[in-house]
Amino acid sequence: MKHIRVEREGSVGILTIARRERLNSLDVETAQDFRRAGLQLARDREVRAVVIRGEGGVFCSGADLKYIRDGGDREDLGYLQPETRTPDAGYGVIFKQILEYIHSTISEIRRAPKPFIAAVDGAAAAGGFGIAMSCDLVVASERAWFEWAYFKTGLTGAESSTFFLPRLIGLRKALELVLLNPRLSAREALEWGLINRVIPNISLDAEALELAAQLAESPTSAVGVAKGLLNQAAGMDRLDVHLDAELTELARIADGPNFAEGLAAFFDKRSPEFESE
Numbered sequence: 001m002k003h004i005r006v007e008r009e010g011s012v013g014i015l016t017i018a019r020r021e022r023l024n025s026l027d028v029e030t031a032q033d034f035r036r037a038g039l040q041l042a043r044d045r046e047v048r049a050v051v052i053r054g055e056g057g058v059f060c061s062g063a064d065l066k067y068i069r070d071g072g073d074r075e076d077l078g079y080l081q082p083e084t085r086t087p088d089a090g091y092g093v094i095f096k097q098i099l100e101y102i103h104s105t106i107s108e109i110r111r112a113p114k115p116f117i118a119a120v121d122g123a124a125a126a127g128g129f130g131i132a133m134s135c136d137l138v139v140a141s142e143r144a145w146f147e148w149a150y151f152k153t154g155l156t157g158a159e160s161s162t163f164f165l166p167r168l169i170g171l172r173k174a175l176e177l178v179l180l181n182p183r184l185s186a187r188e189a190l191e192w193g194l195i196n197r198v199i200p201n202i203s204l205d206a207e208a209l210e211l212a213a214q215l216a217e218s219p220t221s222a223v224g225v226a227k228g229l230l231n232q233a234a235g236m237d238r239l240d241v242h243l244d245a246e247l248t249e250l251a252r253i254a255d256g257p258n259f260a261e262g263l264a265a266f267f268d269k270r271s272p273e274f275e276s277e
Helices: 028-043 065-069 091-111 127-134 161-169 171-180 186-192 201-216 220-233 236-254 257-268
Strands: 004-009 012-017 049-054 116-120 123-125 137-141 145-147 197-199
Touching (some): 012 201, 028 091, 049 201, 091 127, 116 127, 116 201, 127 161, 161 171
Parallel strands (some): 012 049, 116 137, 137 197
């Protein structure tokens, strides 16, 4: 796997997003490998707890917008190239490919009878935010920050973010986070109830692994049952339907004029001028 690394320390599995040159953003290949690694760790009976982290001081910055702007891996389709881009340029197809892999992994994380811990250093934005929220526990370095971010490029939420936010912090605060899109420091995210612990920068990896090792000592079957019951109480049986809805709506909006404008504004380093659709 080119940009995903899988390691073991005793009964703890470690999944590292290792695409630091692109701020650990997601193209189709990385999303596919993320799914492969996530399923491997979720289904390995020797692994009793999993840590998900990013390399190089960033957790994950979401989809790779340059990759999407340039047409993804679909080089045979010229209409996706920047010089021929139109408002209905087919960006939704690329997002759909990425999201299918990420959403499948998130679903597996929630079903797995073992705890998944997100160890967030630096940015957890857009898709990275959603991946972190889907984990059972979230620990963050003091320099970590969290941002929903989708509206910045004219998109709507995906990667489970609109599913977990109202369950984690309530509908009112979820609406505030989505509609106003504040960038939250680690301390603010802790105050909002989005994460569990803030850890000194230098200690993040060690303390995340220590926490995972502690959880790995728990009785596996009991942990799985307790996690399943809590998931049931939180309405997790509706997760897959919700993920499908997120994918469908984001792909649809990505093919509209506002995402084309948001994408252009992002690379032009200017404020987007969205229209009423």
